[in-house]
Amino acid sequence: MAGRFVPDVARHAGDAAKLAGELRQVLRELKLDAREDPRKDLRGEFTPSASYEPIPLRFFFPGAQGILALEGKLLPLDGPPHEELRHALNFLCQEVSGCRFYVGEEPDGRRAVFVRADVLPNLDASPALHARDLRQALTSLCAQRAIFADPLQRVQAGQSWRFVRDTLKALK
C-alpha cells in the first residue's frame, strides 16, 4: 500500500560478519583461492575460462553491511587520470548495468581504474549469496576488463572518451 514504504538499508542488508562466512563457502565452491589482506579484505583472482586473463579481485563488505562488493582492477594508471578518462568512466557507469567504474588506489598507493559489481544478499533464501549469482557477477567483471581495458588505456593516453562510447556501440 502506498505511503508505507520506509527504507531501512541497514536492516535489509544483513550482517556482514555472517555473510562473510557464506562468502568463503561460495568462493570455495567457485574454486577461487582468496586470501585475506591486512585490511581483512579477501583478495584473489578469477577467470571464467582459460581464454580470459584473470582479473585481480577484492571481496569486501562496505560499511560492514551485508552488501558484497566485488572490486576488480581494470588497468593501472601511471599518473593522474586524464580529463577524458573521467568522462569515459562516467559514461560507463551510466551504460553498463550492474557495474560501476571509478579511479581508486591500490594497497601500495598507486592509482588504478577499478570496476565493481555489488551483490545484494537474499536474506529470504538460503544461501544468501548464491554461487551462480557470484559467478555471474565475476564473469561480468572479467568481461568489462576484456572489453574496456584497452579503450580506457587509450583514453588515458589522450584519446577522446568517445572512443569508449564507440566501443560500446560496436558491441551493441
Place this chain on the structure above:
Amino acid sequence: MSSLKATVARGLEALGLHVEQDRGGLTVDDGLDGQRLSVRVDETERMVRVEGLICYPVDDFSPELSLAMDHLNRVRAGVCFAYLEAQRALAVFTSWSSPVRDPSPNQLHLLIGLVQEARGRDGPALERVAEGDGSWEEVKDPEPEPPGPGARTTGRRGARFTDEAPEFEAPTRQLGRATDVRGAVEPVTRRLEPEPLRTTTTRFSSTADGGDDDAWDQVFSGAGARDLATQRQDPPVTPRGGQDDEATVDEPPPSAPDEGFKPTSRTALQMAIQNVERREPERVDLSAARQRPARRFLVGLLKLAAFVGVAYVVIEFFVRPFVPHYFEWETWFPKEAEVDHRLVLREQASPKELLRLELEDPLDAEGLHEQYLTRALDGLGEELRGELELLVVGSPSGGTRAAALELWSRRGFAEAPGARLELLRRLVEAKRHEEPAEPVVPALLAAVRSNPPPDQQVAAALDWAKGDVWRTLVEVLARPGDGAEGRSAALARWLDRDTPDLLVLRSMVKTGFAPPDAATRLVVGNGVEWARGEGQALLVGFVTESPDGVAALSRHEDEAYRVLAVELLAAAGTPPAAERLARQPLRDASGAVRIKAAIALTKLAEPATTWPIAVELCRRGIDPALATELRSALQRIPPTESIQQLQPRLAHTRSPSERFVAIQALAALGTSGAASALVEALAEPDVNLRRTAAEKLDELGRSEVAKPGLNAHLPRLREVARTDPTPAVRQAIARVYRGMTGHDP
C-alpha cells in the same frame, strides 16, 4: 506483464510503494512526496535496475564533481552515481541480477532504499559540488561508513524517510527565481503544470537493451525541480529542443529517441567477448594478386615448364627404350633413297679419270672402291706408273697423293732402280718438299732411309736434293762399313757447303773417314756442350777409330778444348787412345789437363802407358800431385806387364837416361818382380846407374813385398856385395844381403 516484471511489481507494491507501468518499465513512488524512481526489468538478462535523479540541472561535469562521484562510487555500497549529460542531471542507480532466483523482498527493499538513501544523504553535497560551492570532499563522510545492520539512518535527510516529521529544507533553487551562483540569470526551463503521463503501452519489451528510451526520457527529462528530493510533484516537461549539436566538441550529444543510453546487456557483452576472442585476422583479398596478368603468365610458364620436364623424363627413360623408332624422324618422314652420283661419274670416266676419282674420293663401299680401282688400274696398263707418279706429284690433294704413292708402292714401282729418287726429284722440282703437312715426301724419305739406294745414286741425288730431302740423303751416306770411304768422299764434296750444324762433317765422321781435324771442327763448330752432350757419342766413336783425330784438339789454345780431348781419349779407352793420353796431355801446360790425363791413365791402367808415365815421373820439377797420380797410375798397371815394358829398357844398348828411367820406374813399382828385374841393373856398366840400382834395391830390401823377388837372387847379391868395385854398391848390396839372410855376405 512478464513474470520477472510482475514479480518485481508485486514485490514493490508489497513494500508499500506505488507502482505504475510506462513504456520504459515501471515507475515507483512512495506516494508521499512524489519521489519517483524508474525501475527497468530485463527479462533476458534477469536484471532489475532502479534509477533516480539526485539533482538537476547540472550544467558542467566539473572535475570536482567527477571526483565526488568517483569517491561515492568507491565507498558506497550497492549504488552507482553518474552524471547524465543529456538530462544535465546527477543520477544514482542500483541493480539486482540473478540467473537462478527471483528478487527477494529484502533485495527489492534494498533497491529502492539504497537510491532513496543516496539521494537523501549525498544529494545535497553533490548539489553543492555541482554548483561549485564546495569541493569534492563535501561528499566525504565525517565518520566512516554508515553503521552496521539495524541502525537507522538519522540526520536531516534521513528523517525524511522515517515516521517523524520531516524537516523541510528549502530547496537551493527556488522555482520562479532564477539564480546562478556564477551570476548569470538562469531561465526557468521547467513547466510547473503537470502534464499527464503518456499512456503506457504494452510495448515494454523484454529486449536486451532494457527498455524504451522514450518513456525514460519523458519521465526524467520532464523533471522541473532542481532538487527532486524536495519537490512533491514533478511535472513532466517535454524534452528540450534545440539540443546542442553533437558536432560541438565538448557538448554532449543530443538524446534522440532512437538513441540514448541503453544499458549494456550481458548477452551483448558476451558476444563482444567472443568477438574479441575470435580475433579473426583481416581478410585480405588474395584474388586481386592472383588476377594480375603478369603473375598469371608467370604461373602458367612455371606449370608448363614443370609439365614439360616431367614429360621429358617419362618419355626419355620409360618410353623411348621400348619404342625408339617412334622417335626417329625417318619413321614419320622417310627420306627418298639417294642415288650416288659418283657411281654415275665412274661409269662414265676413263681409266685415268677413274683412277683419279677413286683416289680423290674413294667410294665408301669397300667392294665398289676396289672394283673401280681395279678397273682403272687394268685400264691404264703400262701407263699406270706414269699416271700414278703424275698423281703423286701433281694432285692438289695431299690425300690423293698419299693414296697414289701407296698404290705406286703396292704395285712394286718403288723397287725399280732409282724410282724412289726419281720420284723424289720430281717432288722436289714441284716444291712439294716445302709444303706443310706434305705426306708423300716424308714417306718416300722414310723408305729411302730404311732401304737406302746405292751410294752413287744417293751421292748423285745430292745435287738436286733440297731441304729435308738433301739432309736425309746425307744421313743415308753417313754410315760406316763397306763403302764408307767412298761415302765419305762423296760427302767431302759438300764439306765446304756444310750446314750450320755440320751435318756433312758429322756424317763423314760416322763413316769413319773424317778429316783429321774433324773432331776439332765439330767441337769448335757445335761447342763444348754439344761435344759433351749429343755429340759425345759421335766424337768418341771418331776418337776410337782415330785417336789422332784429337791431336789438334789436344793442342788447342783453349784449355777447355784440351780438357775435352783428354775426356774423349779417356772415353775411347783404347790402347792407342791411352798412349795418346800419356803423351801430349801429360805434358800440357795446364795442370788441370795433366791431372785429368793422369787420372784417366789411372783408370785405363794400360800397359802401353807404362813407359810414358815412367818418363814423366822422372821429369825434373814434376808437380808432386801429378807425381802421386802417375805413381798410382803406374801401380794400377798389371805389374807383369809393366815390368815387361820397363825391363827391356835396362839393356845396355839403351841410353843411360832411358836405363835410369827404367831403374826409377821399377823401383817405383816396388813389387817383387820389379825388385827381381832391378837386380839385373847391378850389371850396369855405368857406376852411377849401378849405384842408383843398388840404392833402390837397398830400399826395396826393406819391403816385405819385394823380398820374395830378392830371395831368388841371393847368390848374385852376395857376389856383388863381395866383388863390386864400387864400395857404395858393395855396401848397399851387403845391407840388402844382411837384411835378407841375417848375416854378412
